[in-house]
Amino acid sequence: MVTSLNSNVAYQDFIYRAPQVIIGTLNFDSPASVTIGGLPAGAQITGVTFITTTAFNATTTNNINVGIINASGTATANYAVSLQGIGSVGVNVLTLAATCLPLATNSQITCAYSQSGTAATTGAGKIVVRFVGP
Amino acid sequence: MVTSLNSTPAYQDYLYESEQVISAPLDFTAGTTTTIGGLPAGAMVVGIVVVVSTVFNGTTPTITIGIINASGTATATYYVSSGTSLAAAGVITSTLASTALPLATNSQVTVTRSETGSSAGSARVIVRFVGP
Numbered sequence: 001m002v003t004s005l006n007s008n009v010a011y012q013d014f015i016y017r018a019p020q021v022i023i024g025t026l027n028f029d030s031p032a033s034v035t036i037g038g039l040p041a042g043a044q045i046t047g048v049t050f051i052t053t054t055a056f057n058a059t060t061t062n063n064i065n066v067g068i069i070n071a072s073g074t075a076t077a078n079y080a081v082s083l084q085g086i087g088s089v090g091v092n093v094l095t096l097a098a099t100c101l102p103l104a105t106n107s108q109i110t111c112a113y114s115q116s117g118t119a120a121t122t123g124a125g126k127i128v129v130r131f132v133g134p
Numbered sequence: 135m136v137t138s139l140n141s142t143p144a145y146q147d148y149l150y151e152s153e154q155v156i157s158a159p160l161d162f163t164a165g166t167t168t169t170i171g172g173l174p175a176g177a178m179v180v181g182i183v184v185v186v187s188t189v190f191n192g193t194t195p196t197i198t199i200g201i202i203n204a205s206g207t208a209t210a211t212y213y214v215s216s217g218t219s220l221a222a223a224g225v226i227t228s229t230l231a232s233t234a235l236p237l238a239t240n241s242q243v244t245v246t247r248s249e250t251g252s253s254a255g256s257a258r259v260i261v262r263f264v265g266p
Binding site: 012014018019020021022023049051053088089090091093126128130 | 150151152153178179180181230231232233234235236264
């Protein structure tokens, strides 16, 4: 009997020597962690942009974390981006964290909305993770 | 009799999951508005860079970057509203406007010059985007 299946997202790399992107959606009511794609070992994230299409309206802070789940299943929620603001409508170029280094293992890429104050009732956007292959 | 033809630029997207660019020249002989490319509905611009190789020598030479949507409605400041200066040579990163959101319709991308009187000037406008 089959007891395990590979249910992870595919690890993306088109092999050409060019920047590639993972695009995902994050809303105010998304799950605590959203998996938006997968990258192979050695891949390097070079930039993350969040395009806020509907303002996130938590009263104090409206931030995003971008992280990984490595091949062992260990999650690091702020591996690539740690608590950068995405509240306002527009294109938000996010600062990469110091931990955003070439991936040690095949990894899933995750993002999470983090808020404080009175909880948000609106908020939506698209995340664009730019990366290069190993 | 044919009364209309599709004379607009093709809507660009090569379908690979990677960043793409529209790269177009602009010089002092260009008209007020120049169409530099087309993007499909849902495309998202993530950055715009202007490379000024020869300074535009007119009065306050600046550009805005906008769209003409599928209905023909022009919004000249959709992507860049603050006016990127062409008065100094070099690589200039434009500030994206808060209206620079995923496109609602297939759209043409336009550059609008606000200056007058340049007798010199050469630049390249590079629009970085991702597909829908």
